Amino acid sequence: MGRSHYRLAHPMVLLAAGALLVAGILLVLGHDQSVAILATGVIAFVVAVTAKDMIKHMMRGHWGLDILAVVAMVATVLVGEYLAGLIIVLMLTGGEALEKMAENKASRELDTLISRAPAFAHRRKPQDGQIVRIPVDDVQVGDVLLVRSSEVLPVDGVVLSERATVDESSVTGEPIPVTRLRGAQVLSGAVNGSETFSMRATATAADSHYASIVQLVREAVASRAPIVRLADRYAVPFTAVSLLIAGIAWYLSGDPVRFAEVLVVATPCPLLIAAPVAFMGGMSSAARVNVIVKEGGTSEKLARLRAAGLDKTGTLTQGRPVVTGIRGYSRSAADTLAHAAAAEQYSVHVFAEPIIRVAREQGLDLPPVRSAEELATNGVAAVLADGSEVRVGKARFVQEVTDHDPELNLEPGVAAVHVAVAGKLAGVLLLSDPVREDASETLKLLREQGITDIFMVTGDVESTARSVGDAVGIQRIYAEMTPQQKVEVVQSNTSRPVLMVGDGINDAPVLAASDVGVAMGARGATAASESASAVITSDSLARLPDVIDISKRTVRIALQSIWLGIVISVALMLVAAVGYLPAVAGALLQEVVDLVAIVSALRALSTHKKVPSVRRNVASPELHSARPGAIGPS
Template sequence: MKKIIDLCKEVPLLPLTILAAIPLALIPQWRPWGHIHPAFDPGVGEWIIILFVAWTIYTSIREMIDSIRHGHIGVDLLAIVALVSTVCVQQYWASWAVVLMVASGEAIESYAQNKARGNLTALIKAAPQQAHVVTLPGVADGGEAQLTEEGFRKVQQAVEQAQREGKPITMGNGHFDTVPVNDVKLGSVLIVLPGEIVPVDGQLLSGTASVDLSNINGEPVPRTLFVGAKVLSGSINGSTTMMIRTTSLAADSQYQQILKLVSSAEESRAAVVRTADMLAVPFTIISFAIAIVAWIVSGTGLRFAQVLVLATPCPLLIAAPVAYVAGTARLAKQKILIKSQDVLENLGRVTHVFFDKTGTLTVKQPQVVRVEKAKDMPANVSEDEILMLAGMVEGFSVHVLAKGIVAAGKEAMARLHRLPSSSGKTAADGAGQRELPNPNENYPVVGNVSETPGKGVTGTVDGHKVEVGRFAFVTEQSIASEEVHTAQEEERNEKAMEQADREAAKLWPTELEPDEMATYIAIDGKLAARIVLRDVPRYNAKQSIAQLRELGVKEETMLTGDKKASAMIIANEVGITDVRYELLPQDKVNAVREAAAAEKTGRESGWKRFLAKLLGEPIHRDVTMMVGDGVNDSPVLAVADIGMAMTDGTSTAASESAEVVIMNDDIGAVPLGVKIARQTKQRMLQAVLIGIALAIVGMVCAAFNLIPVVVGAFLQEAIDVVSILWALTALFNRKQASHAGIRT
C-alpha cells in the first residue's frame, strides 16, 4: 500500500485521472448552464475530461520539445494527436483512456526505472552521510601521528558514557562532534562506532578492527585490519569502536569513486537506445499512414481516432532505456561497474580479448606448489611439518614469497591439527575485547625472529632453530653474513649468493620449471628442504576463457613482459594460443592498437552498411577489449575499445583508464559481463519489436473497425505493460543463457 501511495505522489495525474471517471460515469451530460451548441455541447463530466486532455497535451508538448532539444525523437506526437482526435469525435471515454494511458505510462516508467535501479539505489543509499570527528587536544590538530592508548581510552569512555545516558554521541563530553561527511578535513581523527559505515578513506589508529567490504567488492567474509592499515569508505565497521585518521576528502574517497561510475552509467544513453529513437520516425509515419487511409476509406474521423489510440509510443519511450538501466543494475549486482551505457552496448559485441598475465590470468602472489626434502632429511619429518615451521617464521617477513609460504603453512597446520581454537575467555586491548587461544592445545611457540633483507629470516619454533631463505643463508655460508659497505661489495655478494643457489639446484634430481622459484629451509642448522613456488593461474581462468569462446569471442591474446618459457606455461594451462611475450608497456599498447586498427578496416557487407545507416548506428565492426589490473596496465586499458580493470575494490586508479571495473577481483566476471550485455540488448530489442508489432497489428484491426475506439485505448495500455515488463527481464538471468547454451 505504501508503494502505491508513493507512486501516486510521484505521478499525481494517475489518481486524479482515475477519480475523473466518476463524474464521467455519473453526470456525463449534466449541463447546469444549459445547452451551448448542438455540434459541441459537453456536460460536466465530459468537460472535466476535456480539461485533463488539455493539461496532458500541454505537458506532452513541453516534454517533446525538451526531448528534441536533447537530441531525442519526440514520439509523444502520436499521443497528442490521439487525444485531440478522440475529443473531436466526442469519444470521451476513449479520451479518458488515452489520458489514463499517458498517466499510467509515467507510473509504469517510474516503477520500472525504480525496479531496474534497485541495485544501484542500494549502493547510493549506503553512501555515508556523517562523520564523528574527535576534538581531543593533540589528536584533532594532528599533533599525534598515532593515537595513544590514553587518547583512545578517553574517547571510548566518552562513547560508553553517552550510550549509557541515551545521549547522541555529539554530546560525548566534548571529545567528538558529528558533522556532515563533506565537512571532514584531511588529517582529522574520526571515531566509527560498531555497525557504522566508514565515512571517508583513512588510516587505522586503534588496535585491530574487523570491517565488512561487501558494499565495495562483494567480499563475503569480514576482513581484519591492523594499526596503520588503510580503511576504505563504504566499508562497515565490526563490533568494536574504530578510530581512523582521514587520508582523503569525502569526494575523493573510495565509495564516492564507485558512485561516480554508477551515476555516469545511469545518466548515459546507449547507442541502441538512440536506435530506438530512430525507429520512432518510421513508426510514427506508419501510424499516421494507417490512420489517414482508414479515415479516407471509411469517410469518418472516428476511424482515424480508432487507429491512433493504438499507436503506443511506450515501447520506444520507456522499454529501451528501462532495459539498459536494468542491465546496468544487474552488472552492478555482480560487482561489475561500467562508465556509460555505450560501454554496455559495445561489451556485448566484443570479439577480441587481450589479457595481461600477472595478476589477471594468475593470482599474482606466488604459491607453494611442492616441498622437496633434502636427501639426508629423516623420513619421519613430514612435508606438512616443514611447511608449518617455515610458515611460522615467514609470518614475520616482508619478502614477496612470504605470503605464499605463510598460507601453505596454515593449511599444513590445519592438516596437523595444530591451529588454535578459542578458550572461551576474552582479554581487553586497544581494539576492545578479543578471544584468547586455548593454552592447552599444541600450538607452535615462536621466538627470536629476525630477518636479513634479501637473504632470509630465522627464528625458533617449539625450541627448534628454523632458517628460511636463500641457500647460502640457510646453510650459513660466509657470504651470507659478510657486511656490505659499498655498491661493489653488494654486487659481489649478490653474485656469490646466486652462484650458491645454482649449485644448490644440483642437489635435487628435478630441475625447476622456467616459471618456478625456490626458497630453502634449514632446521637446527641442517638443510631440510627446498620449497618450490610459482605464480599459478586463477582457479577459474581456464573456464572463463572457454566461456568467452562459447559466447562467440573470436580471439584471446595474452600480453606479458615475461620470457617465452614462463609465458607459454601459463598460456597452455589457461588455454590461450596467441601469446605475446617479452613486451615493454609500449609494446602492449602497440599490439592492442594494431589489432583494433585491423579490425576497424574490416570489410562490411552492403546489407550491414545499409542497416547501420537506416538505424543510425555506427557500422558494425569487431570490438577489442583489454583486461588488466588497472594500475600498471593503464596505458593499454585506455587504447583498447573497452578497458576492463580487475580490482579487489581497494583501487581507484582503475576507474581513470578503464570503462569497466570489476570490483571483486574475479576473472569469471569477464565472460559474465559479456553475457549480461548481450542479454540486455536482446531483451531490449525484443521489448521494442514486440510492442511495435502488437501496435501495428492492433492499428490494422482498428482500421477495419474490428476494435472500437474505447477498447483500443485499453488494449494499447496492455501492449505497453507487456513491452515494459519484457524489458524488465533484463534484470534477471534465465537458467538457460540465451547464447551459446551457457548454464548459470
C-alpha cells in the same frame, strides 16, 4: 512515451486524471458541449507541450515516436472522441510515473549502495584523546578514528588496534568476515564486527575506495541506454505503418472516426518504456555479481563482443606478487632492496607493495627521497636527498643509465625488477605473480560466448608474458608494450567490438580507447576505473563472462519487449481498422499494453541468476551469501 514527456511533472498527470473524471461526470449529466470544451483545452495544451519538444528533436534529425501520439490526440478531437483523447493524455503523462516506478525497482540495489555511504566518523582529538563525531568529509589523512561495533568504516586507513574483524562483502564481494592485524589496510564501506577498534585515515572520504564505487553507481543510475535510440529508429516505419492502416481503414469505411480509432491504439509508449526499464534491470543484475556497468550502452556492446584483450599483471595473474630472490651486483642485496623500496613508495605498480613490505619486514632503513616520477610500463625514477638518482623497473629502462645487462636465466613466470643507483646496476629483484585460478575457465567461457579472438597485451617482458599465456591458453601475445602501443594494438584489431581488461594506471588509455573497457577495481586502480566502461569490484576474473552473459540476456529481453509492444499494437490496430474496437476501449487497452511491456522488461532484474559461474559452480561464494545492499547478490 517519448523524450519530451520525461519532463512532464506529476501535476500533468493530475490534470489529465482530473479532466477525465470531470468529463465523465459531465457526460452523465448530459453536458456534452462542456465536455468538448474541457477536453479540447486539455488536449490542446498537452499537444502543444509535446509538439514543442518534438519539433526540436526533428530539427536535430531525431524522428521520434511522439508524432503518432500528437496525430492520435488531434484526430480524437476532430472526430469528437473526447474521452478517448483524454485517456491518451492520461496514458502519456501517467506513463512517466509507471516508468519511474519500474526504474526505481530496477535500480534498488544501486540506490541502496548510495544510501549506505558513511556520513559521520568518530575522531580522537590528539590534545586530550576525546572522541568527537565529525562529518565524514571533515576527515583528514592522518586522523585517528574510532570505529564502533557494526559501524561502516568511513574512510580507507590502517588498523592501529591489535586487530579488527570487518565484513568487506559490500566492497570486495567476499562474504566471510576477515581479521586485519595492526598495520593492515582496511577499506571504507566495510562493516566493523563486534569489537571497537582504532584506525589511522590514509585517505579522505572523497578519495576512499567506497566513494569511488558510489561515484560509479551514480554514473550508472544517471546514464541513458543507447538502445532507446534503437527504439527511436522504429519511429519512421512504425509511424508509416500506423498511418497506412488508419488511412486504409478510413478509405474503406468512409468514416473518419475509424482513422482515430486506429491511431488511438498506435501510441508508441511500449516501445520507449521497454528499453530503459530492461537496461536498468540488467545494470542492477550486473551489480549483483559485483560488476558496475556505467551506462546501458556498455551492455549493448558487451552483448555483441567478438574480441577480447587482457592485461597480464593483476588481470590474468593474481596481482599479488612475492619477492622470491635478490641478486646484488654493485651493492649488497639488502642495500639494493632498501633503495628499490624507497623509490617504489611512489609507484602504483603491483610490484611496489611486495618490495616495500619485504624491506619493512627486514627492518631496513630506507634512504630519504627528494622527488620521484613514475613512467608507466617502465618504472620509477627517484632523486634521493643526497642528489643521486635511483631507477627501479625494466631492464631497458635501467640500462638507459647503466651499461650492465646481466644474464639472468629466469624460470618461467619469474619477473625481474632492475635497480640502478647513481648510474650503476645495484642489483635485481626477482618476483613471481601466480596465475589466477579462474583464468583458464574464464577464457573457456568467453570462447563459448562467441569471443574467439582473445589476446594478451602487457608491458611485461616476452618470456614472462609467454609463460602466463601458455598457462591460460592464449597464443597471441603482445609483450613490452607502452600505453600508446597498447592503444594501437586494440584499435588495429579487426574483430569488433573489442573488449579490453586491465587494472593499472598504464591500462587507463587502452581501456578508454577500446569499445568496452573493463577495470579490475577490487584493489583500487582509480585511473583504470575512471577510464573503463565497467568495473569489476570483486577480485575475480570470473565476473567477466558473468556480465557478458547478463548483457546478452538483457539486450534479448529489451528487444523482445519492444517487439512485443509492436506486435500487440499492430494487432489492436487491425482490430480497430475493421470497426471492432471503439476509441475509448482502444485507449484503455493501450494502457494494458504499457503494463505488459514493463513487466516483460523487468525480467532483466533476474538475469544474474543464470550467469555462467552459477550454472557451472565455478564462482566464488560471494554469489550466494552477500548481504542485501552490497554490490553483490543477496
